[in-house]
Amino acid sequence: MQLTKDEEKSLSGEFGETMASAYRILLSIGAATDAEKLVPIKWAHISGVNYNTIGDAGVEFLEEFSQNTKTAVKTTINPMGFDRGKVAATNVSQSFIEQQMKIVKSFESIGASPSFTCIPYEIFDIPPKGTVVSFAESNAAIYSNSVLGLFTNKESSLSALASSITGKAPYSGLRIEEIRHPKVTIKSNIKLQTELDYGLLGYFAGNQIKDDCVALDGISENADMIKTKSLSAAMGTSGTCGMFARKEYGLRQDVVSFDQGEMNKIRDELNTSESGDIIVLGSPQLGISELKFLTDQIRYKKFSKRCLIFCARKTYWQAEQIGLTGKIERAGSEFMCDSCACLTPLVSKADVDSVITNSVKGAYYLGHSNRVGVALKDLKTIIKEYSN
Numbered sequence: 001m002q003l004t005k006d007e008e009k010s011l012s013g014e015f016g017e018t019m020a021s022a023y024r025i026l027l028s029i030g031a032a033t034d035a036e037k038l039v040p041i042k043w044a045h046i047s048g049v050n051y052n053t054i055g056d057a058g059v060e061f062l063e064e065f066s067q068n069t070k071t072a073v074k075t076t077i078n079p080m081g082f083d084r085g086k087v088a089a090t091n092v093s094q095s096f097i098e099q100q101m102k103i104v105k106s107f108e109s110i111g112a113s114p115s116f117t118c119i120p121y122e123i124f125d126i127p128p129k130g131t132v133v134s135f136a137e138s139n140a141a142i143y144s145n146s147v148l149g150l151f152t153n154k155e156s157s158l159s160a161l162a163s164s165i166t167g168k169a170p171y172s173g174l175r176i177e178e179i180r181h182p183k184v185t186i187k188s189n190i191k192l193q194t195e196l197d198y199g200l201l202g203y204f205a206g207n208q209i210k211d212d213c214v215a216l217d218g219i220s221e222n223a224d225m226i227k228t229k230s231l232s233a234a235m236g237t238s239g240t241c242g243m244f245a246r247k248e249y250g251l252r253q254d255v256v257s258f259d260q261g262e263m264n265k266i267r268d269e270l271n272t273s274e275s276g277d278i279i280v281l282g283s284p285q286l287g288i289s290e291l292k293f294l295t296d297q298i299r300y301k302k303f304s305k306r307c308l309i310f311c312a313r314k315t316y317w318q319a320e321q322i323g324l325t326g327k328i329e330r331a332g333s334e335f336m337c338d339s340c341a342c343l344t345p346l347v348s349k350a351d352v353d354s355v356i357t358n359s360v361k362g363a364y365y366l367g368h369s370n371r372v373g374v375a376l377k378d379l380k381t382i383i384k385e386y387s388n
Contacts, residue, residue: 048157138236188218282310
């Protein structure tokens with residue numbers, strides 16, 4: 001890889017061992033992805049914030065890495081494991097809380113924004129199209145590439161952390177314009193209607209496509225954020241593909257069909273229960289669009305089961321200002337801020353046998369990691385069946 005003089009100095013340790021370590025990480029990734037150079041980024045979003053995802057070894061690494069260093073660019077972070085304002089009302093262990101707060105302290109010490117969100121594209125101002133960023137959260141990377149026109153690869157927590165310190169990232173993959181032109185089209189033979197339909201298509205695309213980008217024929221040009229967000233999250237869950245295009249790029253592409261049989265197969269894989277003990281919404285976290293939709297649908301009704309809603313604290317404050325939170329809470333919902341439905345100790349096999357969710361990503365992780373049964377239904381159906 002071609003390095004500038006400053007990059008060579010940083011790599012040699014002239015600006016400290018942490019900076020040198022960060023450059024070694026980026027150069028290793030660059031070598032593996034045939035990058036010819038490093039390029040500046042404007043924004044880094046880091047995953048690996050929840051203690052359940054990184055464990056004790058991750059805590060120790062972050063505590064050491066965060067000493068005597070600061071972020072070079074705007075840096076935001078993924079959700080942690082619980083809502084700090086509601087610890088007394090939950091069954092989160094003291095040891096989990098202590099380790100989680102060490103992680104929070106490490107990120108705050110380097111100057112990362114305590115955003116605790118997996119949907120930074122809904123929380124923060126979006127830079128112009130073509131801006132190079134480094135996003136580790138898979139749904140954020142895919143959504144930002146596909147819908148917002150930002151340039152990022154699906155980064156790991158480690159590579160995004162290194163980019164936040166250096167302000168650089170390897171020039172490879174979806175940071176190169178030519179790579180963003182798909183070679184394969186998935187043609188949907190089903191009329192996609194709900195956010196769950198889009199999620200099932202996304203899961204299929206992630207499973208099938210090994211390229212960086214795929215064209216999707218059959219999704220609406222007017223598909224809203226709720227649907228494209230669901231698609232992005234599911235696609236990031238099941239595979240490595242980091243971008244979808246809403247149109248075909250030529251007639252020479254390979255075409256893969258997505259039909260009712262494929263959709264049913266995925267639904268059967270993820271849907272392991274007819275119903276559930278609680279409703280879990282927010283994987284990715286719910287944004288204002290979903291909260292408005294939920295408010296409209298639940299009007300004058302109450303949930304018949306406990307309903308947990310995971311969202312960013314900034315989203316909660318915004319929803320509170322426009323009168324959404326009170327209506328949703330009066331319908332029997334509980335908000336959990338700063339955390340996400342995935343890998344949270346707030347949903348435990350010790351407390352529930354199964355859950356109800358509209359999220360394909362949530363269904364995968366709640367089933368595989370939390371070990372609970374999952375009833376997978378779209379949001380409108382959930383409200384219809386579990387409210388009165």
